[in-house]
Amino acid sequence: MPPVELRHLRYFVAVAELLNFTKAAQRLRVAQPALSRQIRDLEAELSVPLLERGPRAAKLTEAGAVFLGEARALLQRADEAVKLARAVARGERGEIHVGYAPSLTTELLPCALHSFHNAAPGVHVKLHDLSSEEMLRGLGEARLHLGLMARPSERALRGLKFELLREYPIGVALPPRHRLARGKTVALPQIADEPLVVYSRGEYPEYHAMLTELFAKSGRTPRLAEEHDSAPSLIAAAEIGRGLVIAPACLGILAGGRLKFLPLHPPPPRIQLVAVFDPQRLTEAAGKFLAAARIAEINPPVTNSRPRHRPQ
Amino acid sequence: MPPVELRHLRYFVAVAELLNFTKAAQRLRVAQPALSRQIRDLEAELSVPLLERGPRAAKLTEAGAVFLGEARALLQRADEAVKLARAVARGERGEIHVGYAPSLTTELLPCALHSFHNAAPGVHVKLHDLSSEEMLRGLGEARLHLGLMARPSERALRGLKFELLREYPIGVALPPRHRLARGKTVALPQIADEPLVVYSRGEYPEYHAMLTELFAKSGRTPRLAEEHDSAPSLIAAAEIGRGLVIAPACLGILAGGRLKFLPLHPPPPRIQLVAVFDPQRLTEAAGKFLAAARIAEINPPVTNSRPRHRPQ
DNA sequence: GCGGCATTATGCCGGAAAGGCATCGCGGCG
DNA sequence: CGCCGCGATGCCTTTCCGGCATAATGCCGC
Structure with missing residues (x-):
């Protein structure tokens, strides 16, 4: 037994709406006999009469009326599914x-x-x-x-x-009252002995790689005072004077006015x-x-x- | 361009689930080339690639993954629509x-x-x-x-x-303390002069037809005291003594113990x-x-x- | 690097099924 | 009683789906 297809539903909806096979066939741009047979096949597949054929007009059976609603919903849903897939492919959904x-x-x-x-x-x-x-x-x-x-x-x-x-240029973030905060830039030797608050090594390995490389050029090793796992906590630590922060300039955005940012001089790679x-x-x-x-x-x-x- | 049919969805779901055209074709009991072409037609109709064919396995595109969900829902809905129509035809829904x-x-x-x-x-x-x-x-x-x-x-x-x-036999409903309530039946002459509370003529014409015919046989006309438009109000009126009620025995159900029902004698047509x-x-x-x-x-x-x- | 093995795509053919055309059957209406 | 509108049927054509054989392709292992 051939399965139900959307074509059956399209045809059935047309007939159910016009209650007239001939008119429905015109709307669907097929011949009336073809339509009649499709409806007959659909009814056979369901083993349910959907329409009562009268010489004057067709009439929906109770099951037909219920099925009409389902068929309409199904067709609309199918249409939306197609549109959705297209929208996804276009990157709109x-x-x-x-x-x-x-x-x-x-x-x-x-x-x-x-x-x-x-x-x-x-x-x-x-x-x-x-x-x-x-x-x-x-x-x-x-x-x-x-x-x-x-x-x-x-x-x-x-x-x-x-x-x-x-x-972003690399620089030093420090409290506004810090002694180095007066200048416009900071040189590495100025902070070589300062305690640093840094990102935790476990979560930010490339940050530590950057730090190491930075200090390696001047032959020093940074003095790590505290490790923090997030920028806000880093800022808070720096604000209360636990140490300086070496970080890209964008850290200043997070700090607001609480820390002052001074680019390093000479500037390291950004x-x-x-x-x-x-x-x-x-x-x-x-x-x-x-x-x-x-x-x-x-x-x-x-x-x-x-x-x-x-x-x- | 041929429209999308449920067959396309069935095929696509099978491929999307197995991620393998050959296996899907086996499950669908069609040959693999037929399946491949149906999927190709579907993609052409949508103008959207749904699957990425690899030599090792197929993979869903993003649009394909979304469309898979829609297709599944659609097929299930279609199945339910068919079942629903059948249930309606069987009188189960x-x-x-x-x-x-x-x-x-x-x-x-x-x-x-x-x-x-x-x-x-x-x-x-x-x-x-x-x-x-x-x-x-x-x-x-x-x-x-x-x-x-x-x-x-x-x-x-x-x-x-x-x-x-x-x-239901026709009879008289009256308060338990009424003088006629002592007997087991009532004869029409006994109530010919009693006031009656009756259903309103407008809403219950056949009740009045019945009444008229009842009294016509004995050459009398009923004495209508009050008209009511519902059984409860009729019962209430009878209970407080506004008159007797001539009604089928089932009125007794409504009245509970508040009225006593006595069948007429000789019994008129039920x-x-x-x-x-x-x-x-x-x-x-x-x-x-x-x-x-x-x-x-x-x-x-x-x-x-x-x-x-x-x-x- | 190359043959083997999985996969999917292509070409061609046969058949099922949908569509079209002509016609029939059947009620209702004038 | 004949006409008209509607749906159903029969027959033929066309479309397209499915099957078979086979090619193309990318991976893997030797």
């Missing part, structure tokens, strides 16, 4: 998973989210606060579409591509905030997010109009 | 409209509803408190499936059929409670209700276990 380095993206992320929401309102963004290593793994295993992080080493990329979004992705499977939606992040880079961050989006 | 004469059916209706609910739990019963005339009209215009009422005249039926459910229906379009569900009412006639009313159903 769906969801993307974006990994981000929390303290490095405080400036960019809100802007990118805002402009992405304008570009693709139907796409849900799932944010994942991850370490660089986790992001690269997630991208490799296709669990992430995009990673926002400090530029990783070439060999860690393993086929992934990246795009530069922003650069921290590069990049978007990492797998060029093989960059979906439309992920591409739009990348574009939004790019725009957020060109347009300086707007301090108003960002209340609708926040990380997590 | 749906609704029926039943007209009823309120005071005449107080005994039968609760039992019938109860046993019908057991027989067809999925069928919603819509009750309509109607006069005989309205019921016959509703039945003629196919707005009612069944009417529970006093047996109408043959010419009022106009093609409708009826089935006898119960018969009131026949019948179910009226259009034999042309007696649906399965309506037939089941009729059967339930029939059973309710055989089995005497159970006084417990009726709380689940009440008129309206």
Whole structure:
């Protein structure tokens, strides 16, 4: 027995609405006998009469009336399913998973989210606060579409591509009343003996790599006073004088006026905030997010109009 | 361009679940090339790639993953629609409209509803408190499936059929302390001069026809004291002594112990409670209700276990 | 690096089934 | 009683789905 197809439903709905096989056949642009047989087949498949044929007009049976509602709903749902699939393919619906380095993206992320929401309102963004290593793994295993992080080493990329979004100079954040806060810049020798509050080594290995390299050039080793696992707690520690913070300039955004940021002199290589992705499977939606992040880079961050989006 | 059919969805779901065209073709009991082409046609119709074919295995695209969910839901819904139509045709789902004469059916209706609910739990019963005339009209215009009422005249039926459910003797309901309440029966002459409280003529014309005929045989005319539009108010009036009530015995059910019922002697023709229906379009569900009412006639009313159903 | 093995895609053919055309049967209406 | 509108039937054509054989492709192991 041939199964029920959407064609049967389309034909049945037409007949049920016009209550006339001939007119329905015209609307469907098929001949009346073809229509009659399709309806007959449908009824045979259901073993249920759906229409009572009268010489004057057709009439719905009770089962037919119920089935009409179902058929209409089904056809509409099918239509929506098709539209939805197309919208997903165009990157107008769906969801993307974006990994981000929390303290490095405080400036960019809100802007990118805002402009992405304008570009693709139907796409849900799932944010994942991850370490660089986790992001690269997630991208490799296709669990992430995009990673926002400090530029990783070439060999860690393993086929992934990246795009530069922003650069931040390295500097020192310290309380405004600190003795070094008077100058406009800070030289490394000035802080070689100062206690430092730093990101925890376990979660931010590349931060420590950067620190080590920084001090190695002057032959010194940093004096690590405390480790913290997040920027806010780092800032709080620095604010109460537990030590200085060496960090990219974007930390100043988080600190507000509580810490003063002084770039290092001579300037070391700047921290590069990049978007990492797998060029093989960059979906439309992920591409739009990348574009939004790019725009957020060109347009300086707007301090108003960002209340609708926040990380997590 | 050929439209999307359920077949495409069935095929796609199979491939998406197994992620392997060959295996899916086996499950679907078609050859692999046929399956491949159907999927290709589906993707062409959507203009959306749903699967990424790898030599090792197939993989869903993002749009494919979304569409898979929709396709599953659609197929299940279609299946349910078919089952629903069949259930309606079998009289296991749906609704029926039943007209009823309120005071005449107080005994039968609760039992019938109860046993019908057991027989067809999925069928919603819509009750309509109607006069005989309205019921016959509703039945003629196919707005009612069944009417529970006093047996109408043959010419009022106009093609409708009826089935006898119960018969009630005509009698007199009066307060227990009334002087006539001492006997076991009442003869018409005894009440010829008594004031009567009666159903209102407008809403119960056949009741008045019955009254007139009753008295005509003895050459008297009834002395109508008050008209009421419902049994409870009739009973209340009789209870406080405004007059006697001439009514079928089933009124006693409503009155409880407040009135005493005495059958007339010699007994006039008994009131026949019948179910009226259009034999042309007696649906399965309506037939089941009729059967339930029939059973309710055989089995005497159970006084417990009726709380689940009440008129309206 | 190359053959073997899995996978999917392609070409071709036969048959089922949908569509079209002509016609019939059947009520209702004038 | 004949005409008209409607749906059903019979017959033929066309479409397209499915099957078979086979090619193309990417991976793996030796």
